[in-house]
Amino acid sequence: MCEEPKAVTNPSDAEHTVSVTDVGVAGTCQDAEGVGTGARRGRLGFRLHGSMTLPAWAYVLLFILFDALAVAMLQWGVTLSSSRVALSNPLIGFWGFVSAMWTSQRFVFVLNLLAIGLVYLIVLFLTNRFWVATPVLLVAAALISVIEHFKVVSRYEAVLPSDLDFLHADAGNIMTFLPAGSTWVIVAALIAIAIMILASVLLGRADRRRGRVVATGNRRLGASIRFAGVLVPALVLSLFMSAVGTYGSWANSFSRWMGDLPSMWDSVYDSQRNGTFISFSRQLNPKVMDRPSDYSQATMETLARRYAKEAQAINAKRSTYMDESTVVYILSESFSDPTRVPGLHVNMDPMPNIRALKRNTTSGLMLSAGYGGGTANMEFMALTGLSMANFDPSLTSPYQQVVPDLKWVPTVNQIWGAPKNSQAFHPYEPSMYSRAQNYKTFGFSHFYSLAGRDVIAHQDHIGSSPYVSDKSAYDSALEKMGSSRARQFVEIITMQNHMPYNDWYVGNPYQVSADDGSQPLGDDEASSIRTYAKGVNLTDQATRGFLDSIERIGKPVTVVFYGDHLPGIYTTAGADQNNSLALHLTDYFIWSNKASAARDTNLEGSAYTSPNFFTAQTAEHMDAKVSPYLAFLTRLRGKVAAMEPPVVNQIQGWERIPDGQTIYLDGHGKPMDARGFDKETRRLLHDYKLIQYDIMAGKHYLKQASFTQAPTRAADEAAARKAQQRREAKKENGGSESPQAPVQNSAQ
Template sequence: MSRWLPSKRLSYLLLVLLAGGFVLNLFLQAASLSMNIPGVLEWIGNSPWLFVTGSLFFFFILLFGSAILPNTYAGPVILFLLCLLLGIADYQKLATTGEPLFPWDLMLVKNAGEMSKITKGMISPLALLAAVLLVAGLVYVIIKLPKNTIRLPLRLGMGGISVALTIGFLVLVSGQSPVVSAMNYQNIFWNQKVNYTQNGFLFAFAGNLRQSLLEKPAGYSREAVEAIASKYSQLPDQPAAASPEEQPNILFMMDEAFFDPTRLPGYSLSEDPLTFIHGAADETPSGYLLSPEFGGNTANVEFEALTGLSMYFLGDGTIPYQQRIVKMSSLPSIVSILKERGYQARALHPFDETFYNRNRVYPVLGFDSFTSEKDLAGAARLTPDGYISDKAAVQEAVRELKSASGPVFLHLVTMQNHFPFTKGLNGPNTITVQGGQPAQKDELETYVQDTKLTDEALAELQQELQDIKRPTVAVFWGDHLPALSAGIYTEAGWDKEPRLKHETKLMILANYDIGNEPLGTLSPAFLGPTVFRLSGQTLPAFYKLLEQVQAELPGLSKNVLIGSGDAGIVTGLTSDQQELLDDYRLIEYDLLEGGKYAAGLMF
């Protein structure tokens, strides 16, 4: 056999790879549009150069595959399958959370084992069988095709051209070059759904590779930070609502995918799953948390609650833990503030410690210790395949609080209520649900049963608090609404109700008198100053800024703005509100992307 690939055969190979590039681009765009083929064709008609250029990008990716492996077919097939997986992941994420796939989502690949457990039941056995048969068929074809070799100079040339053009494409897109702008590309980082819909999967995905968390505010400087720090430092420190005799323990309990299912109209439950929560609602501070997320991205809710920084200012789809905080050495937070006041800082999460890089992020925020699933081998699960239960997580949290010699800040993130909502995953369902589609009955009843178990765990926590000698305050909230089938929310009429689809239950418990003033609806960024008031803590300047914002806009989210008192949904900002948000944005930029001057001035 000749050491040179015959020119005719090379031509056929190049044509197949070119066709493969167009097919990949078409598939990825279809996945980004939920397999809406007419929508894909309309997009191609409106942005033909984006489609052609993107298809050529994939052609050179496949060409690179031909150059790097001795078998000229194996490399392109492997890369083709990997790109198909990207499209499938994009489609699945859109169906589950309503958001497209972002570059930083790929960091979860290292958690492939845990992800397979989380998504168990979401991928049909038929689809898995089809995938296995497809891969087996491709392997068989590769083996049977004539063996070809490419001489080293030609191989190097093909590989070099592919790498150079691929890198050049990424540089042009990430830098918003006039070349790509002429193709009708605009990096719409502030609205990622529009970004992917308008620019196509490839251009939007590539444009996010170098995306900063937020744009530099006008007038940003050290002097501007100093002026803001001075303004809020001078505000009087109002007396706390409660002042226990000694520094109280503070427990944050962020409960996975927890909300009040009795709020869903059109559904009838055989019993109230939240008897404790509903019964205690008038006896202790309670209300709703306005989650910045829906169906996922737990880490972003946690980010707000711990740092007091708001997702409102950050680009759509960003995950600060993975994009920024993991690269930092420190970041002011409620953890670091309390540590400076003599607190022990502990984190507890009954799952994989590497999810969202928590094992690397928590030390940046100031945590002294982190108890994860690997440290809880004996923790109870409701079934062998289920997650560690909320009750077991609460019991571990109480054990850690009771064993401490001084005041503790303990941050608990649960897992019991994570999807999939497979019947029997957390034991038998004891509550029946009437209404909605029959096909969704098991799913909804399983979720309602999970909330009942959480309610029981919270009731146990309230009892355990009475046995803790040190004053202790516990803040409980759901991180986001669950990723239930879209039809469940459609039946409830919530498709166009952003407030309802982002409100989770919020309740504060304590073993000393903290009153029962309603909390209304709060963003997680305001939990810090709220619990400081209830625990007798003085407020640093940054928390005074947060209190000012909270007084005007207690619900601060891109999805909906909620005003104070009876103001309801806010559709326009006053000049004072805009000034507060400008101050807030500038400090947030300073801490995340700027000179971090506020770290020494406002905390």
């Protein structure tokens, strides 16, 4: 039975008397009866119904705070206690991410706030409950940050759009990818999630409005407001995410205006520097290249037939097969001849061995698209035969932006068949440019690096250099090559001469100066060039030793060696735009050992090239039969010796390919004007775009047409036997038969 509360007559009784007004509820008998013993619970804070009234500005402030908390959690996911690649990519914690607003006028923190805020608004208007939308957002951010953390710790790589396919296809095995110590992270995350949910429930009960965002007496009006509240931010967000990776779009321009500086070589650093959400969004929908107007299945089938005939004509004059030799591609980091830099004097030759070698084998200068950077793009062109010149300016890193989403990418190593015949060596982080994953796509069985499943065997350093020496990279490859009698493809990507050049070598004998005494080199520039010149000399010695070792291998081996770009240290020479071409020419050679029939081959017309032509040149050097694709590249190189997108005399940025005209060189290294190309050259260049579009963004009609499949002796002999059997059968039946083209097998 309910009774009215008694008045307190004795002050000493006050602390023992409870009034229903203590819990913020009207002091009526009915209310007290409804609460019962809940009045006492109310004093402990469990019964908070309607005890809090928030003004509109408070909701706005809380919205911003929770939005910032979500961004902070996402940034935690990509932040390590120390960077594993700290030399080139300094660790950027959350405070560094925020403080960039006043230290470097980069407002990427605000940009991520706006983007996550749009997600927040969508959930907010969808649920119409502030205290429901908030835990949904924060829990989602917490889960994503934990996933990011696990991937960064285990593979030093941020979550990429291609990972969504993995989660869908192999979700059952996701637990096998958790790093050591992950249990405690999961427990901590679950506790944090529970706290966020509980706090939101309690605050929601205390809020007199229940966190209702739209509250009108008109249901239709309320529904319309909520619909618009979901539709508008969803539309803006989707348009932004789909366009932010395309240079020149409104989203990309706005992102850059806010301070977004893409760092495509390292997904973790990119996320730390520009924000997890923005970094991920940039790779969702990159514009690969414009679709050629005549692209169709019929067009591609006609093209495939045209170059199949070209391949037949070439193969009739050649006698060997590429897969009957071992081929080694060496991308020598930043290797070039410093004595060729305009206006620079070096006191002695840093590369006497390679210079002498180049006089007696196929060799010359390679036109590079990079200066001080862009390594993976040269690597991509050398492996695929495709050209950066054909891509949209927005596509600055195929390894990061396109390859992870492709199921088929024809690369030179596929000529050797099964993945067991392809190995790669790179004495650095396997996650850089997503190499480890991409090399699986390319069909390599092993990618030896400093971390992961396949750790490179030799990791010696020279002097105080932080990078593994070229000799160690070569020794690691030689051990694997020498242990197998099988023919194989080997890729070596060195690191010894990577920037910076901080006087690593004690007793360095190299001295440099400017030819023009009135414009001397700066101290920092001279010091960097001296260190670099010594590094080139060490590479020269190590390469000579590597080739001597290959001479002793009792199987035919051909080596393709090239520098990917010049180091970005030539400040004086780079200031003169007339030096642009000279600062984008590196050294290359193609050499075969004494066990190879191609020994001492020195092809004419090899003075200038670009990396997309290496495989076609290697086949010619070896006198090897070619696929229709390599026949096409051979034909194109007969018209254009080298081609690259526009270049600039500064370390490559990742916002876009530099503006300007594609660079074409003739066989003498002279720039060519595309307006003066003859009809055949124009057709070849158009066919190149068709081929590249089909492989990188199209329907893969060329795969169905076996366009990239190179001949093998076994396939040709089998085809010849079948053709002979058919001719004999026809003869017995009194018929006749036209000769059949040989069946082609393997890749490229």
